[in-house]
Amino acid sequence: MIVPHAKGFTLLEVLLALTILAVIATTIYSSFSTAGRNIESAEAVRDGTDRARTLLSRLTNDIANVYVNKSVGETFLYGSKLERDEDKQRFDSLYLTTLTNWRRPDSKEMDLWEVGYFFQDKPDGKGKVLMRKEKRELSKDVPPRTGGIDYELTDTVEGLRLRYSNGTTWADEWKSGLPKAVEIILTLADGKVYATQVDIRNQ
Numbered sequence: 254m255i256v257p258h259a260k261g262f263t264l265l266e267v268l269l270a271l272t273i274l275a276v277i278a279t280t281i282y283s284s285f286s287t288a289g290r291n292i293e294s295a296e297a298v299r300d301g302t303d304r305a306r307t308l309l310s311r312l313t314n315d316i317a318n319v320y321v322n323k324s325v326g327e328t329f330l331y332g333s334k335l336e337r338d339e340d341k342q343r344f345d346s347l348y349l350t351t352l353t354n355w356r357r358p359d360s361k362e363m364d365l366w367e368v369g370y371f372f373q374d375k376p377d378g379k380g381k382v383l384m385r386k387e388k389r390e391l392s393k394d395v396p397p398r399t400g401g402i403d404y405e406l407t408d409t410v411e412g413l414r415l416r417y418s419n420g421t422t423w424a425d426e427w428k429s430g431l432p433k434a435v436e437i438i439l440t441l442a443d444g445k446v447y448a449t450q451v452d453i454r455n456q
Contacts, residue, residue: 255410304407305439305447306381316435316451318352329438332415332427332435335372342440343414344381345425346371346404348398354389366390369398375408383410400451412440 280447290435330349354366369386388401415424439447
């Protein structure tokens, strides 16, 4: 019995099949690559938003619970304006006594403590770092805005502008007593700006 000769693929058919396969593979890779970039971009936006919300929440909570009593010399709210010359970007600082201390278990600490927000230059001189001061024990022996523990919050803040209202007008700095409200404008490294206004509770 004679078996007919089986016909194989020609070189042209093989090359055509490989070309089609390469196009399909490239399309699939491109789709996954684009999806990956979109996910990374969305995560970066989300991280920036979460960071801004966390910072604003901390600032808002500390400011809303600020405590100043003239009979207690160690209580105060001090806001200072710092403006960069080349682009007028603001890097304001804020120091205050506030009733937001998370007391350690079995400690004699009060709810009242001193908190500060200020900027330091990065070690390489390119940009600034937002710092936070925490001082748990208030004493006449340790002047305001000194002592305590300083630590880094983030290096992604490109500006912090604070304004203070006495009920009728707004000022860029505050040195005595309590304002009625404080406006916070936070600018992150990605250019996004977040703003809120905080009413003072302990009037």
